[in-house]
Structures are given as structure tokens and as C-alpha cells.
Amino acid sequence: MRVQRICLRDASEEELMRLSENLGLSLNSDEMKRIQRYFSERGRDPTDIELQSIAQAWSEHCCYKSSKSILRKFIFSTADSRCICNEDAGVVEFDEEHAYVVAFESHNHPSAIEPYGGAATGIGGIVRDVVCMGAQPVALIDALFFGSLDFPYERLPKGVKHPRYLFEGVVAGISDYGNRIGIPTCAGMLFFDEGFVGNCIVNVGCVGVLRKKDIRHSSAAPNEALVLVGGLTGRDGIHGVTFASATIEARTEEAFRSAVQLGDPIKKEPLIHAILEANSQGLINGMKDLGGGGLSCAVTEMCAAGNCGADIYLERVKLKEAGLLPWEIWLSESQERFLISTSHENVPRLLKIFEDWDIDASVIGETREYERGKEKIRIFYEGELIYELEISFLANSPVYERPRKVRKVVEKEVAFSEPSDYEEVLTRLLSTPNIASREYVVHQYDFDVRASTIVKPLHGIIGLETHADATVLKPLAHSFRGIALTADVNPAYTRINPFWGAASAVDEACRNLVAVGARPHAFADCLNFGNPENEEVMGDFYECCRALNFMAESLKIPFVSGNVSFYNENEETGEAIPPTPTILGIGICGDVRSCVTVDAKSPSNPLYIVGETRNELGGSAYFKLRGIEGGIVPRTSPVELKRRMDAVLNAIHAGFVAACHDISEGGLAVTLCEMLFGGDLGAEIDLRTLGEARSDIKLFAETNSRWIVEVKCSKADDFEAEMRRRGVFVRRIGELKRDKSLVVIDFGGEILNVPLDVLRNAWRSAF
Numbered sequence: 001m002r003v004q005r006i007c008l009r010d011a012s013e014e015e016l017m018r019l020s021e022n023l024g025l026s027l028n029s030d031e032m033k034r035i036q037r038y039f040s041e042r043g044r045d046p047t048d049i050e051l052q053s054i055a056q057a058w059s060e061h062c063c064y065k066s067s068k069s070i071l072r073k074f075i076f077s078t079a080d081s082r083c084i085c086n087e088d089a090g091v092v093e094f095d096e097e098h099a100y101v102v103a104f105e106s107h108n109h110p111s112a113i114e115p116y117g118g119a120a121t122g123i124g125g126i127v128r129d130v131v132c133m134g135a136q137p138v139a140l141i142d143a144l145f146f147g148s149l150d151f152p153y154e155r156l157p158k159g160v161k162h163p164r165y166l167f168e169g170v171v172a173g174i175s176d177y178g179n180r181i182g183i184p185t186c187a188g189m190l191f192f193d194e195g196f197v198g199n200c201i202v203n204v205g206c207v208g209v210l211r212k213k214d215i216r217h218s219s220a221a222p223n224e225a226l227v228l229v230g231g232l233t234g235r236d237g238i239h240g241v242t243f244a245s246a247t248i249e250a251r252t253e254e255a256f257r258s259a260v261q262l263g264d265p266i267k268k269e270p271l272i273h274a275i276l277e278a279n280s281q282g283l284i285n286g287m288k289d290l291g292g293g294g295l296s297c298a299v300t301e302m303c304a305a306g307n308c309g310a311d312i313y314l315e316r317v318k319l320k321e322a323g324l325l326p327w328e329i330w331l332s333e334s335q336e337r338f339l340i341s342t343s344h345e346n347v348p349r350l351l352k353i354f355e356d357w358d359i360d361a362s363v364i365g366e367t368r369e370y371e372r373g374k375e376k377i378r379i380f381y382e383g384e385l386i387y388e389l390e391i392s393f394l395a396n397s398p399v400y401e402r403p404r405k406v407r408k409v410v411e412k413e414v415a416f417s418e419p420s421d422y423e424e425v426l427t428r429l430l431s432t433p434n435i436a437s438r439e440y441v442v443h444q445y446d447f448d449v450r451a452s453t454i455v456k457p458l459h460g461i462i463g464l465e466t467h468a469d470a471t472v473l474k475p476l477a478h479s480f481r482g483i484a485l486t487a488d489v490n491p492a493y494t495r496i497n498p499f500w501g502a503a504s505a506v507d508e509a510c511r512n513l514v515a516v517g518a519r520p521h522a523f524a525d526c527l528n529f530g531n532p533e534n535e536e537v538m539g540d541f542y543e544c545c546r547a548l549n550f551m552a553e554s555l556k557i558p559f560v561s562g563n564v565s566f567y568n569e570n571e572e573t574g575e576a577i578p579p580t581p582t583i584l585g586i587g588i589c590g591d592v593r594s595c596v597t598v599d600a601k602s603p604s605n606p607l608y609i610v611g612e613t614r615n616e617l618g619g620s621a622y623f624k625l626r627g628i629e630g631g632i633v634p635r636t637s638p639v640e641l642k643r644r645m646d647a648v649l650n651a652i653h654a655g656f657v658a659a660c661h662d663i664s665e666g667g668l669a670v671t672l673c674e675m676l677f678g679g680d681l682g683a684e685i686d687l688r689t690l691g692e693a694r695s696d697i698k699l700f701a702e703t704n705s706r707w708i709v710e711v712k713c714s715k716a717d718d719f720e721a722e723m724r725r726r727g728v729f730v731r732r733i734g735e736l737k738r739d740k741s742l743v744v745i746d747f748g749g750e751i752l753n754v755p756l757d758v759l760r761n762a763w764r765s766a767f
Helices: 013-022 029-041 048-057 068-074 108-113 115-131 163-181 252-259 265-280 294-306 326-331 344-356 391-395 422-430 491-496 498-515 535-555 621-626 638-653 667-679 695-700 713-725 756-763
Strands: 083-086 090-093 098-106 136-146 185-192 201-211 225-230 286-289 309-313 337-342 360-368 376-381 384-390 453-455 471-473 482-488 519-528 559-565 580-589 606-610 657-662 682-686 707-711 730-737 741-746 749-755
Touching: 013 029, 048 294, 048 326, 048 384, 048 391, 068 535, 083 559, 090 519, 090 559, 098 115, 098 519, 098 580, 108 115, 108 163, 108 201, 115 136, 115 163, 115 201, 115 265, 115 286, 136 163, 136 265, 136 471, 136 482, 136 580, 163 185, 163 265, 185 471, 201 482, 201 519, 201 580, 225 265, 225 294, 225 344, 265 337, 265 344, 286 294, 294 309, 294 326, 294 337, 294 360, 294 376, 294 391, 326 376, 337 344, 344 360, 376 391, 384 391, 422 621, 422 667, 422 695, 422 749, 422 756, 482 498, 491 498, 491 580, 498 519, 498 535, 498 580, 498 638, 498 657, 498 707, 519 535, 519 638, 535 580, 535 638, 606 638, 606 713, 621 667, 621 695, 638 657, 638 707, 638 713, 657 667, 667 682, 667 695, 667 707, 667 741, 667 756, 695 741, 707 713, 713 730, 741 756, 749 756
Parallel strands: 098 559, 136 185, 185 482, 309 376, 519 559, 682 741
Antiparallel strands: 083 090, 090 098, 098 201, 136 201, 225 337, 225 360, 286 337, 309 360, 376 384, 453 471, 471 482, 482 580, 519 580, 606 707, 606 730, 657 707, 682 730, 741 749
């Protein structure tokens, strides 16, 4: 039998749960009972394809059943008039004629099992999300979190791969896929912490551009043809969404290796061209990519959005191999596939375009008109009706108010000794993996392809480049208007204080965008947490979302797209990852020619700090280096942040600023070094202008809402006047020197005098 009837109506609770486990449904007892009632009311048992389809639609990955109520309260509510729509990706106004499209998602579990393929298909999936809105992808973003690269093998949990293996595989997968489809991977972040040993985190984003008139929605209308285009359908990726909705355990690799999809970037590149050509000719009415749940979710969601039903003829789906069962065809998450709805009269022209690009395309069904609320999906296989479900039942997924326990966070300043050797502390900080040069990773990505990357991820004198705060793209040939991109979060903060840690991630994203001269315009989020059935995990999730709302509402900057990834923990250890609400920041540059970069420019130019420095060292790189626990996580005031952002942006646009860099991990000292590395210059710094605090606090505190600004010598008075006019704290802390060393003085005399080469060698040594 190609299709099996599952004896469900008379099953006991124990038998229902056995079915859920044996069939890989990942549904709980209440959900199985609800399905049982549905079929009992219809007087029949489900087929295997029906039961599997419901499990996909009701998976955590697809329906957000644990997070939806919190997202509605805190994240969805931030949308404003600049958001044109939010479907597979967020569509946001760029100029009068154009919009940009942004998507940001996780591919954590697949990457933990097969790092190369998991990361590569993460890129493939996020590109599809942007293309299916009708947009040309222009940039890729990756935010990656791993355990320590030198983690002892003997301490690895059972079934867990070593962080070094995962790191190398993930970077290679992202590099190979992005480079082969010709889209620059040009922004992101990299973070190492023992909290990610049991479950690495791989967040990937994509930004595209399109004319507003070319936007295509993820919906179908009655009496349209449904056309499946792209790659062939196989067994890879089956149960991908249910796999992503469960905790990783020692047996996971054996049980779920088939859930990891197989990407094909060589197929994707012409597929993108074919879709954009068909869209430009008006041959696409609606479109959805086949990601989580495959055809099962794509057909259901397009019909639900368009208030119609559909008849699907499953034998028309082109296969990679013979022998796939109908439920496998329906659920497969094989890559490089899109579902297109089009008028029947346009089908021949549409198929011809895909034939010309050597891309498979086939009409697999048509949409049907039903009485509102009674729409159905029907599936036929070789003349037999094997599936008939109401869309209202599929789409009416469970929504839970999970019990949550908000941690009582107690923070206070801790006593610690001042270091006796500041040079040793600084050089060791610069060589830590979370601060050290990322050139080993960045140079594996083609960040210049398409010739629109204006501010690159590494910037400065060739061969001596340093980290840029954000990447800037010029996406339109006829316009100098630009898009700036950055990705930020510090899990060391959120582990201590989820609220202020998440707020700090938004603050840092804003600082990075402003540092290149871009005004923050929109955010996307990728919210990575442990098991939502753990009340403390849900408490952390709630607090992080509350913080994101606090920042977005205060700054009047919306969240336009996002993703939730739960169950990021290892069953062997029972330990969840640190709360990791990764923020993708998108900024608008009115004219890319006015952007500034991080690298120091000219000797004798003065250096200024914008923003006060406070004793906020909780979660800092300095405390970690010295093994100090406790302290206060950096706070942020969105009102003060906005005032400072406006002041720095005005100074940049007025031409006062030669270089700018935000202060983040490692504090003032690391920020200065990174600026000097890119310009191959020295500096003399006087910390006495920052008051009576201890030197190590001034140098290494990671207080939010601060920048180091190199001001053009002739514009110093104008810069200071602009800061005073806006009521912003600013102090001149020194100037650049031809002598290639960093000299720092404070009360008591000279505390640092280190050759630049010594610092640079430490910074470049980690990888």
C-alpha cells in the first residue's frame, strides 16, 4: 500500500503518544487528542499523509505555538507605516519607487548535525524567502555562535560534535553557497562561549531590493494554476520542521540525518533569474518558497492567505528517485523549490521561461473556490483521493501560554584589584576569540561580488584592514541611496540579565549603523532559546521580547521580520544555550558618498569620546579574562541613545568626522586599537579627561551608547559645538600620531606604551 490508514479513533492516550513518537510527529498528548476528535467527528481514520501534514503545520517551527502570544504583545506591535508587508520576509519602503526585503532565520539543529550542509541550506532558504517576495537578493548576513574552539574533547557531551569541526563546517557551507550564487556575504558576527557547546547557533539573513509594483504576496486566488518550479523532490529534508522543534539528543544524528536538506547553489542561481524574469512579465500572481514542511505548508499557507482551497495531483511532482511514498513527497523539504500561482492562460509562457533557463517546472494542481470557512485541500495520487482536510483545521494550530518564571536578577558592583600590567591585559584581550580579527572567516566570503559593497566588512589600508561597524551597500545603479547592515547580540549580557542584555543588542545595532553614517531604519530578530516547556526559558524569552519592545517603541524603529528558534539545548547535559536574541539592524544612508569608515585617517586629528563611561563591567570581556564574576550589565536609555545618534549623524553629514567606531566588547582600549590597526597610525590618549574613575574601568568598561570619533583637525571646534548644542557628553581624549604605538596616560602617569605591531599581532593570532 502506498498510503496507509492510521488507526487513531479508538487509540488510547498511550497509543496516541506511541504513534506520535514512531511517526516522528513531535506532537503532545493534547494535540494528538484534538486530531483524534477531528477524525472521529468525520467518521474515519486519517491517512498517513494527512497525519504527517497536520504535524508539520502544528510544529513549533511553523506555527510558533509557544511564542505567538508574546510576539503579538511585544514584537508585531512595533510595525509602522514604513512596513509594506510581512510574509515570508519583511518588505520595507526604501524610496518612492523601491522597497527592500529582509529575512532573518535560524538553521541551528541541521548545522549541529551536518554543519556544512546545514549552514549552506540555511543560506539557500533565506535567499528563497527574499526571492519569493519578488526581490533580487543583494546581501547575506551570518551570526554564528559556537563553543570554545579549544574545548577539551573528553568533556564533549555524548553525540555532540567538537566546536572546531562545527565552526569550520558552518563557515565553509555559508561561503560555498553564497559565493556560488553570486550574492555577497558582507555582514554578521561571531561569538564563542561554552554555553553553545551542546547546541551551536547559526542565524542567517538576506536583504533584497525590488520595485514596489513587483511585490508578490504569498497567497493564491481561486481558479489559478499551481506550478512547482526548481529542484527535484527527494527524501532529504523530511521531518525538518519537527526535527527543529525538538531537543538535540545523542541519537539525533542517526534518527534525523535525513531531515538535513541538500542544497544546490548551481541550480539556485538560474532559478532566481527565471523567477525574476517571470515576475517582470507579470506571469506570477502569488509565490511561496518551499522551506519548512515542503509542499504541505506552502500549499496550505498560500490557500489560507487567499481564502481558497486546492486540488493537488501528487504524481505530477518530479522526483529525484523512484519509490517515494506520497507523504514523503508532500513533506519533503528538498531545496531550491518554489510554488507559483498563475492564471491558467499564463501557464505556457511561464513554463517556457523556466525551460529556457533549464529549470524544471510542472503544474501540480489548481486552486478551488469554496464557501468561506470551508476551504479544503484535496490530494489525489494516481487517481485516488488520499487527503482531504479543511484549511481552517490545519491553520488553527495550538497556541500556548507557557508557564514562565522571570528570574530575579540581582546585580551589584564587585570589588576587584587593578591590574599591574595593562599591556599584558590589552594584548590578551585582543587575542581572545570574541575580539580577535575575523579576517580568517571574512576572506572566505566574496563580499564584493555584484560590485555594490561600499563599506566592506574589513576596511582600512590594504593588508592591514580592521573590522567595520556595519556594511554599506549601494543597491541601485541610478541612485546613491544606500543600505547599511549589522548583526549584534552579546549572550554574556543576556545570561546575566535577559532584559538589559537584549536592550544592549538593539543599542549596539544602532551604534554600528550610526558609526558609518546610516540612520537606523528597521530591525529583524532571530530569537534563540532553550526548551519552551521550561518555565525559566520562557521567563528569559519574555524578558528579552519585552526589552526589544522597550527599545523599538522608544526609538520608533520597527521590527519588520524575524524568527523564533526553541529547543536549543542538549538532552545529555540538560543545559540550554544562553538567551540569544540576535538583532539584524538595517540603516538608510541618504548618500553613500557621505559615509565614514572605522580606520584612523590622519596624524594630528583629535580623538573624542561621545557618551559617559560607567562602572558597567558585568559580562564584559575584561571580567571574563580575569575570571571575575558579577558586576552590572550595561544599561541603555533609548532617549539618550537617540540624542547621541542624532548628534553623531549630524556631525558626519556636516563633514566634521574622519572616522568613527562604536565602543563595545573590550571597551575604549579595544575600540582605539581597531581604529589604529586600519589606519596604521599611533595615538596618545589622556584618560584624565574622563574623571576620577580607575584606569581599568575607563579602558575596559562596555557602557552602551558610546563612540570614538576622529574629527578633522579644522572641524574640532565645530564638532564640539554641535555636541554641546545637543546636550551630548563629549570629551577630547587625545590625538593620532605618526609614531606607531598606543600611549595612554592617566592620574599617576603613563600606564600604556605599546608598539602597534605588538597589539596587531595579538589581534591577528586567534584563528
